[in-house]
Amino acid sequence: MLSTNxxxxxxxxxxxxxxxxxxxxxxxxMTLEHYPLMTENEILKIAEQATxxxxxxCVSIIHRIGKLYPKEKIVYVGVSSKHRQNAFDxxxxxxxxxxxxxxxxxxxxxxxxKKWVIQDKKEIEALKKWS
Amino acid sequence: MVSFIEKxxxxxxxxxxxxxxxxxxxxxxxxxSSDIDTPEKLIDHLIKKDEKYKKAFDKRNVIKVAxxxxxxxxxxxxxxDDEIAxxxxxxxx
Numbered sequence: 001m002l003s004t005n006x007x008x009x010x011x012x013x014x015x016x017x018x019x020x021x022x023x024x025x026x027x028x029x030m031t032l033e034h035y036p037l038m039t040e041n042e043i044l045k046i047a048e049q050a051t052x053x054x055x056x057x058c059v060s061i062i063h064r065i066g067k068l069y070p071k072e073k074i075v076y077v078g079v080s081s082k083h084r085q086n087a088f089d090x091x092x093x094x095x096x097x098x099x100x101x102x103x104x105x106x107x108x109x110x111x112x113x114k115k116w117v118i119q120d121k122k123e124i125e126a127l128k129k130w131s
Numbered sequence: 132m133v134s135f136i137e138k139x140x141x142x143x144x145x146x147x148x149x150x151x152x153x154x155x156x157x158x159x160x161x162x163x164s165s166d167i168d169t170p171e172k173l174i175d176h177l178i179k180k181d182e183k184y185k186k187a188f189d190k191r192n193v194i195k196v197a198x199x200x201x202x203x204x205x206x207x208x209x210x211x212d213d214e215i216a217x218x219x220x221x222x223x224x
Contacts, residue, residue, distance in 0.1 A: 035147055035216060037202035050163045065224060075224050095166065095224060103197075104223025113158035119220035130223055 001079040005057040009084035010040050011091040015075040021108055021115075028109050030072070032065045035103035039063075046097040050079070053093065053130075054086040061094065091125065093130055099123045138165040139209035146187075147218035150194060153187040170196040170215060171205040178221075187217075195220060 002010050012085060017030050048058045060078040077094050097108040106117040145158045167176050176177055177184040188194060196203050197216040209215060 033148060034223070035145070035197070035200070038216070041200055043141070056178055073220065099221075099224035101202075101221065102223050103147070105219065105223055106222045107148075116219070117153075117222040119222050 002058045002060060002078050004080075006082055007080045008082045009082045011084070011087040013077040013095055014073055015095075017070045017072050017074055021110075025110055027070055028111065029067055030074075030109065031067045032058065032063075033105045033107065034063075034065050039103045041049050041131040042102045043098070046094055046101065049097070050066075050090040050094050051067045053082065053125050054090045055083075056081040056086050056090045059090070059094065061098070063098070063102065083124070086115050087122040096126045096130065098125070100127055139163065140167075142173075142209070142212070143214045145214065145216040147216065149219055151189050151215050154183055163174045166210075168208055168210070169206050170213065170217075171215060172199075172214065173209065174205070174217075193219060 015025070019027060019125040024074040043061050043063070047061060050056065050059060058078075060076070064072075064074055074096075075098065077091050077098070079087045079094070080089045081090070085088055100119075100123050108117055109114050139162050142159060143158060143160050146154045146156065151157050163173070163176060167173050174184050174188050178188055183187075191205075194217050196205055196207075198207060198209055199214050200216070
């Protein structure tokens with residue numbers, strides 16, 4: 001699907017579950033909670049913004065929910081365009097906005113505890129480069 | 132003689148992530164005075180109701196709000212039959 005419409009470049013991004021948290025503690029599993037329908041609306045808005053901002057052909061976004069284990073895939077973003085820079089930029093833009101706007105929350109599970117992940121301020125700062 | 136009839140409005144409130152854990156439920160239907168017409172006032176109302184809301188909204192500036200699944204500010208007008216959601220900054224991706 002991504003290779004239609006005179007495509008010269010396809011950029012794929014795949015996010016995976018880390019094996020350790022920021023404090024180097026072993027993660028046993030990670031549960032992704034989300035807000036049904038709002039999540040889909042936000043993802044669609046982000047894809048539409050990217051389509052307006054860059055000359056791109058197709059966008060594909062998949063985000064998993066529920067219980068995941070280290071090394072498993074969490075998120076996929078694929079963007080196709082005639083020229084590679086538009087696909088690189090649009091893919092990066094989509095990931096930055098997914099991280100800051102799409103209504104998902106990660107719960108990390110360790111040997112004896114569970115912990116909700118706190119949003120990194122860098123994720124919000126990352127949006128500045130697109131304004 | 133002055134007569135006063137208090138109007139009530141109904142709302143579904145949804146909670147996610149650690150806000151849900153502290154409040155102890157993922158959603159509830161509430162009937163409140165129509166004077167409570169912003170998320171800010173709704174939070175003020177909830178924290179008076181129970182200690183767990185007080186704890187959940189302790190750092191209220193951090194908490195995000197959605198009205199019918201769209202992000203809003205805490206001063207946006209809310210109305211009867213709205214679905215209001217409270218949640219921490221998102222961490223997906």
